[in-house]
Amino acid sequence: MAQSFRIADLTGIQVRPARLWTHSLSWILFVAGIALYAHFSIVRHRENPEDRVIPSATQLVQGMKASVLEPAEEDDPLDPGASLVQQVRHSMIWKDTVSSARRFLIALLLLVPAMLIGLHMAVFPYAGAFFLRFVLFFDKIVALSLLPILFIVFGIDEWSKIMLMVIGVAPTLMLDAYNISGGVPREQIVKAFTLKSTNLDVAYRVVLKQVLPQLINSVRLNLKPLALFLFAGEMIASTDGLAYRIAIMRRHMGMDIIIPYLLWVALLLFMLDALLRFTNRRLHPWYQPL
């Protein structure tokens, strides 16, 4: 078991690294990234103690404190006696997270029908004939370029941003759902019919049931494009939201706020992804991903 490590193993395929090795190796790039950042930050601060391009640890901590404990600049200041919970509830990052998360989740909900359409396209030939060509075409439209039109149709408030996300991601999801559902063997469908299934039984209880874990994985892969479209929308026109704050902070190089915000967004996305993965595993223990 305790096999000694040989240099040649590094390029071997038939090796089983010890747990210690896999763990320590997986952190190297993180450490290297942090070290690189610290190096450049120190160099820049030595030259200019007030540098804002690569904020130092103290600046970052200050920025984090300000974003977690202080209300946004456009809001009223809090009474000095407010408790910690109140402070956080009225803080800049909380406000931005709530408004961004709302947009994100509404868009996510609107994507559910999109996946069902994809399923129908694969299962019902007439639905396929109706949708497929158009969706294939629409998938190639660069959603961002539609933004001026979205502004006119949906106004400049919430809906234009939500629709940007939906229009940007829905065609991809539809096509993915179509491909996945189309992969269900024809024999199964025929068999289900011989067992007296109705059309809807086949669509929802045979096909959907077994492609659902793959669909959830497809959504997981599309979380990042969703976030990208959300950011684009918020940066172009909004009054609150995580990307709004980043856009505002950019105006005066507030990297001490921007970097904590980026990390926070990454954490949120990671948690949402983990939640979906966990749910998937719980709901479909029989599904073994590649």
Next chain:
Amino acid sequence: MQRYPSALIFRVMNRTNSTHRKSSLRASFLSCGIAFLALLLTCLPARSVAAAPPTFTVGWSVYAGWNPYFYMAKSGILKKWADKYGVVIKVQRFDYGASLDAFVAKNIDACTMTNMEALDMPAAAGVDSTVVLVGDYSNGNDQVLARNNLTLAQLPGKPILLVQKTVSEYLLERAMVLNGLDSQLPKLKLLNTSDSDIVGAYLGDKSNQVAVTWKPLVSEILAQDSGVKSLFDSSRIPEEILDLLVVRTEVLKRPDGSGVKFARAIAGAWYETVAQIAAANAQAISGSAAASGDSVASYKEQLKTTYLYSTPQAAAQFSQSGDLKQKMDLVRQFCFHHALLGQNIQSVDDVAILYPDGAIQGKKDRVRLRVDATYMQLAAQGKL
């Protein structure tokens, strides 16, 4: 599906079978690695430029008052002056935001910017900067636009489209203050809208009643919707929105004196260019209009609302006057109240400004922005 991987494996095995192929494979790996390294190296900023002559880069962005830089470089005026002082001056176009980023990151030596950004970008980020040229001020280029004959007093509560934390917001605040509406300021509902989309967003939806923006966007909006009126414009706050050429102080102070030569060369070239524009030289005007892809007519219209300091005398005089201090004070207070000077700046005096007469606005030990009238004055005296 299945056929591809096996074909691939077959090919790979074929290769590894022969030793000759193996070594060529290794060689190609090696050359790939070298190419990659070379690429990395070229990406790194070239720090060690060979001795003479010193090279300087000026960043500019599209704006009526800065477009002449494009003409100045293209027409050879800049080269003539640079040669006279034995320096090389490159002029590079940026997006406005990117030009400021590049300047703060010290990738370029000089940059065009407004007095507001000079204060809240380089100066507040600890990059000691010097204003060498006061080029013009916005004399109506920036406007507050509204539909339905709204008045300023009716703005609170209505969404206002603008690029927040820029001169647009400054103009809006000044409009409110000058009309005795200070108390209404917190009730304004600002909607941060990117300048690339503000025209479409405003014209496309009639429920967006108010927008604050600048020319040529203003002209586009006014031309396409006759129901839109200008409520307030920057000609009512003359000399407050200034367009400057800012040089990093450390560049100016280079011990070999090359920074000073650079400043002299660019000042000389600038006033030669501006004199041509003031004299309505067709070539200078069309050359500057071409900088932003504007038509000559549109550019002339923008110039009407841009007060160019067409003589160095005028620019030098204004830079040395008490007016400048007074106007800068308004701007720095605005920056401070909107936290544009940074989270950890506790007092407006922490980003101090030094004026040509030696007066300092703010703390003496925290001078970050300097107004230097030397080069404008030298130009005025014809000593360049």
